[in-house]
Amino acid sequence: MARVPNPSADWGTSQDSGQPFVMAQQLWDSCRKWLMAEERDVEEVVVLVSAGITTPSPPLSANLLAVLLLLGWWKSLGWPAGDTGTPNSPGAAPDQARQYQIPDVVDYPSVLLLLLIVHGVFLPASAQACSLLGEPAFPTLSAERDINIGAIFSIHRNALLKIHNYTTKPEPTTCVSLNLREFKFAQTLIFAIEEINNNTQLLPGISLGYKIYDSCRSIAQTILSGMALMNGYEDTLSETSCSTPPFAHAIVGESTSSPTIGLASVVGPFSLPVISHFATCACLSDRKRFPSFFRTISSDYYQSRALAQLVKHFGWTWVGTVRSRNDYGNNGIAAFEEAAKEEGVCIEYSEAILSSDPQEQFLKTLEVIKKGTARVVLAFIALGDFLPLLKVISQHNITGIQWVGSESWITSQTLAVTKEYSFLSGAVGFAIANAKLMGLQEFLVNVHPDQEPKNKLLKEFWETVFQCSFGNSGSDCCTGLERLAWLQNEYTDISELRIVNKVYTAVYAVAYTLHNVLKDFRSSTNSSKKGQPTPQMVLKYMRDVKFTVKTGEEIFFDESGDPVARYDLVNWQPAEDGHLQFENVGLYDSSLPSEQRLQVNQEHILWAEKMRPAPLALGRLCKKDDLSAVMTVFHVQKEKSVMAQILVTAFLVIWSTGQMKEKTDVY
DSSP states (O other): OOOOHHHHHOOHHHHHHOOEEEHHHHHHHHHHHHHHHTTTOOHHHHHHHHHHHHHGGGGGGGHHHHHHHHHHHHTTOOOTTTOOOOOSSSSSOOOSOOOOOOOOOOOHHHHHHHHHHHHHHHHHHHOOOEOOOOOOOOOSEEEOOOOEEEEOOOOOEEEEOOOOOOOOOOOOOOOEEOOOOHHHHHHHHHHHHHHHHHHSSTTTTOEEEEEEOTTTOHHHHHHHHHHHHOOOSSSEEGGGGGOOOOOOOOOOOOOHHHHHHHHHHHGGEEEEEEEOOOOOOOGGGGGTTTTTTTSSSOOHHHHHHHHHHHHHHTTOOEEEEESSSSHHHHHHHHHHHHHHHHTOOOEEEEEEEEETTHHHHHHHHHHHHHOOSSSSEEEOOOOOHHHHHHHHHTTTTOOOOOEEEEEETTTOOOHHHHGGGGTTTTEEEEEEOOOOOHHHHHHHHHGGGGSSOHHHHHHHHHHHTTBTTTOOEEEEEEESSOOGOOOOSTTTOOOOOOHHHHHHHHHHHHHHHHHHHHHHHHHHHHHOOOOOOOOOHHHHHHHEEEEEETSSSSEEETTTTTOOOEEEEEEEEOTTTSSSEEEOOOOETSSSSGSSEEOOOOGGOOOOOOOOTTTTTTOOOSBBBBOOHHHHHHHHHHHTTTHHHHHHHHHHHHHHOOOTTTTTTOO
16 A cells, blocks of 8 residues: 655655755645545646635645645656555555555655745745844834835934844844934924925825934934835735835935935935935945935035135135044045145144044044144034034133034034033034025924824923923923923024925925826826836936925936035124024035135124134145145235235245244144
């Protein structure tokens, strides 16, 4: 009597064949039991199952079909269904069960592999699921609609560092210290989306939604958020997930360059557009590395050169620099140094810091500034990295420095309203042009936790700005009756909407792109149906998008995904309330001829203590035996006046004879 083969007895153990064979053995065991219970001829069952007449139990239907089709293949090798004979090994099955003779020519390990392949082919896509390793990443603010825009902001300042032992599952990242400026960015994005949804001319019949993630100033969190915006956040992903559009058709963010580089690197190969409002690193203009990256803020390529021209314009040819030790600071200062060399500006020192550095690093940088002879310091640094250094400078009462700032901090209200930082009075730097957004303030002050009672972020925001708690019953208990309109802080202030406007513009860039995509889609198909654009379509159309926002600014991108570089030159001056305020004293426009790009109203500038511009641009030589800097200055200035030529010549004579002291301070 023939029998049904037993994998464990006839085909070896899992140790012999490896893990894939364990799956095959389990599959065969399940179907073997079913065959014995049904007492049917193999050929009969193959035909019935293939025709859908016989319906096995649901968990085994796909597996059974795969096995039976394989049995049919065995039959083609010369195995007659229903054949009876003697068992080919001891341990025959019970007589009442139908049993089958398996030919000796079958290579069982090969059959097992084929079984796995056939099983995979005939298993429904819904069952071929991949389980997500780790915890899914959920948005902090979201509203799903017809088409969704993703966004990533550093809503919290830091992600707590945790030491992983690699023996247990890592805990979810904990983010701390709510950032009001970034929370304002998130609310501005929602404001712009609601404004677009109420516009009957832009994306008619389409409702935009959003998914906003918090990166906590972490590159890892930014990449995780980007992956979630592509794939969603279900626990399991099926084969159909690969053929469906991403959860977001474009991503707005991030606010700093390093996380944005990570984000653009990950989503770029999938042609998902990333459009940043505040990532300025010139490296992001590299189309080979970042084919899907755009931004509404100017590249540091222009800012670095503008700063070099500004320093030279004021005759400050001996300066120190402080930068963020990241992509933003490193690339920005590298471009500045290159441009400064061309302008004849010398750099005494270049310090690099990060907010996560130990206190000793900030004290070291402080000592370098104190001992340096340069009284002009360029701070090409992110606001978060600058704050710890400013605290140290304030504690040591260091004054008399002329600060030159990059756009990251030069219009920071947080610094301007803090009296401890009054030594920044007189600072100059380039800022993104200011703007007015009608209706934004009303929208911002109407944000309330009751709008989404289960949203933890809205409750944290409320507790932060009102210094209360929803969990307490004492005097510091949040009642919900507090009003944001009562407050004057970085969130409610709308006098400085420079970067906020770039968030607003980024949303409109995506909206106009989607509008053009859907318009052409309907025209080409002669259909009014709503279509879902692919990332490739959105990317293609975004390269050519051109529109004008309510502020009157015309927006378009060059071949690198950059807008035209335009900056306001701002100067920090005391206000009547004792705080500092920003006064526009000039501009820089990269679209103008080179000699007209920098325009300065010097008579309106208030300088730092004991500082002044050097009208003849006489500066300390980079090296004692190197006269190239002064000769460059002489070449530039020689046409201005005869007196300038006389003074420069006298300077060279005095220096060459060694009569000028080594420590002479010249600005």
